[in-house]
Amino acid sequence: LLNYFDKAQNAFISAYRRHHKNNTFEIILEYVACPDLTDKTLILCDPMLATGASMVLTYKSLLSKGIPKHTHIVTAVASQVGIDHLKANMPSPNYTLWCGAVDEELTAHSYIVPGLGDAGDLAFGSKL
DSSP: OTTTSTTSOOOEEEEEEEEOTTSOEEEEEEEEEOOOOTTOEEEEEEEEESSSHHHHHHHHHHGGGOOOSEEEEEEEEEEHHHHHHHHHHOSOSOEEEEEEEEESOBOTTSOBSSTTTTHHHHTTOOOO
16 A cells, blocks of 8 residues: 555554463554644555454554544455444444455454465464
């Protein structure tokens, strides 16, 4: 997206899933670097929107940087579960979801099948 919006300010958010032995997980939002978002158009992108939990958590944390005028959520593949989660949990209805494809199911570990592998979780290397 930065190739197309090359003059736009940008942010970096580091989030990952911490899996537990009981087959549950929590989203850890590790790092956020972001300019002021007050009255700006915000584009949040993630290769996959599986449960939608990390997207909602990220959006809520970004609100401390200002209230955007409008938010666009961009993903290559989304699950119906993730879309439904966004609809029910986004604190503002002022967003547009853009996705290339919708997958109807998630695995028992809440991954999209076939999805994009570990594109979201391991795009920057394996976790230590």
